[in-house]
Amino acid sequence: MLSRTFLTQAKRSFHSSRVASIKVGDRIPDVEVQGSSPAETHKTGELLASKKRAILFGVPGAFTPGCTKDHLPGYIKKADELKAKGVDFIGCVAVNDAFVMTAWGKSVGNEGEVTLLADPAGELAKALDLNFDATGVLGNHRYKRFAAVVEGGVVKQLFVEPDNTGLNVSLAENVIKQL
Numbered sequence: 305m306l307s308r309t310f311l312t313q314a315k316r317s318f319h320s321s322r323v324a325s326i327k328v329g330d331r332i333p334d335v336e337v338q339g340s341s342p343a344e345t346h347k348t349g350e351l352l353a354s355k356k357r358a359i360l361f362g363v364p365g366a367f368t369p370g371c372t373k374d375h376l377p378g379y380i381k382k383a384d385e386l387k388a389k390g391v392d393f394i395g396c397v398a399v400n401d402a403f404v405m406t407a408w409g410k411s412v413g414n415e416g417e418v419t420l421l422a423d424p425a426g427e428l429a430k431a432l433d434l435n436f437d438a439t440g441v442l443g444n445h446r447y448k449r450f451a452a453v454v455e456g457g458v459v460k461q462l463f464v465e466p467d468n469t470g471l472n473v474s475l476a477e478n479v480i481k482q483l
């Protein structure tokens with residue numbers, strides 16, 4: 305029979321090994337992501353700590369319909385308005401490789417308004433605990449659709465789509481109303 309001490313310890317280690325979702329007040333963890341090619345790497349914590357007011361949004365996938373027609377173009381269109389509200393960096397992250405992210409940006413006419421960040425193995429997604437199992441549709445775990453307002457590397461506001469993929473609270477037009 306398992307002893308009470310063993311069960312208590314097992315329970316504790318189970319809980320301590322769980323990743324807690326990022327929340328308002330937390331610092332963005334330092335995870336390596338890629339820029340325009342795999343050779344261009346950024347540490348997310350350092351990158352965002354260097355910005356006064358950044359928006360980091362996550363999408364389920366480059367080239368998926370909602371991300372391509374609404375989510376990314378919305379931030380490109382609103383980039384100047386966001387800038388006027390003190391936003392000095394807009395980053396978009398997805399579990400895709402850097403080549404796909406770059407091609408996706410070009411396909412929607414991104415001219416540097418949004419910095420596309422590739423998280424090919426989903427390491428940042430896991431560290432933020434903002435991933436969900438999209439295996440059935442996209443083949444692996446992907447980002448829940450979200451947007452975070454980050455000041456000096458610390459999350460000030462967080463908007464996560466409750467159904468993981470919807471296009472509502474995390475859209476540029478809705479985030480801008482909260483700034």
Ligand code: BEZ
Nearest residue numbers: 364368369370371441469
């Ligand atoms: C989208 O349209 O953005 C989407 C499609 C399938 C899975 C997740 C997202």
